[in-house]
Amino acid sequence: MGRLFVKICGITRQDQAEAIAALGVSALGFIAVPNTPRYLPLSAARWLGSLPGSVEKVGVFVDQDPRTIAAWVEVGGLTAVQLHGQESPEECRQLGEWLPGIRRIKALRIRHPADLEAAHLYGDCVEALLLDAYHPQRAGGTGQTLNWPELAHCSLPLPWLLAGGLTPDNVLQALSHLQPSGIDLSSGVEHQPGDKDLDKVRRLLQQLGSQGWQIASALPQPNQGL
Numbered sequence: 001m002g003r004l005f006v007k008i009c010g011i012t013r014q015d016q017a018e019a020i021a022a023l024g025v026s027a028l029g030f031i032a033v034p035n036t037p038r039y040l041p042l043s044a045a046r047w048l049g050s051l052p053g054s055v056e057k058v059g060v061f062v063d064q065d066p067r068t069i070a071a072w073v074e075v076g077g078l079t080a081v082q083l084h085g086q087e088s089p090e091e092c093r094q095l096g097e098w099l100p101g102i103r104r105i106k107a108l109r110i111r112h113p114a115d116l117e118a119a120h121l122y123g124d125c126v127e128a129l130l131l132d133a134y135h136p137q138r139a140g141g142t143g144q145t146l147n148w149p150e151l152a153h154c155s156l157p158l159p160w161l162l163a164g165g166l167t168p169d170n171v172l173q174a175l176s177h178l179q180p181s182g183i184d185l186s187s188g189v190e191h192q193p194g195d196k197d198l199d200k201v202r203r204l205l206q207q208l209g210s211q212g213w214q215i216a217s218a219l220p221q222p223n224q225g226l
Helices: 014-022 046-050 066-076 089-098 113-122 171-177 198-210
Strands: 002-008 027-031 056-061 080-083 103-110 128-133 160-162 182-185 190-192 213-215
Touching: 002 198, 014 027, 014 046, 014 198, 046 066, 056 066, 066 080, 066 089, 080 089, 089 103, 089 113, 103 113, 113 128, 171 182, 171 198, 198 213
Parallel strands: 002 027, 002 182, 002 213, 027 056, 056 080, 080 103, 103 128, 128 160, 160 182
Antiparallel strands: none
């Protein structure tokens, strides 16, 4: 089927991060947003630096100060940042100047296909996009899915990740409708928020392997298209 970037997000424990990395996923995600269910304080995140270099380390931020993001990059050795708030194209562009070499993923919360128009505003100021289900109060990790058939013919200007309520049980159905560069799972591979279920992660990778998907080590470069 091709190569697929697989990110497991909302990790809070070192032992689980190491175990999930060893299973061969592409990326691990860490929530740097206070007062959210999977928040990992920077003061507790120094162990990120000991994770294998083969796995991407993605910090998730919501409308946060660039200095906070830069501190996370320095202390945690992040290789990418995921911007899950109302960050403007100009703010994303400036962040790239602050943090050269750090990949930027702009998350878009989708209610209707028309919401995808915003994606084209970010085509030259981030390296990838992420499509998540809209929730009026929460920026992600809600377990809600997108309407996959409704988005089947969407055209995006950058490589992109599919998020929103994905589980080992529905991921192949989602991929039958859509052709993302990667997938992002959080609540779908948990016992409870921040406590990952390693058996579900294994089952996810087995499901993908059963259909011939190989796990990509990195997202495509923007100029490689979808």
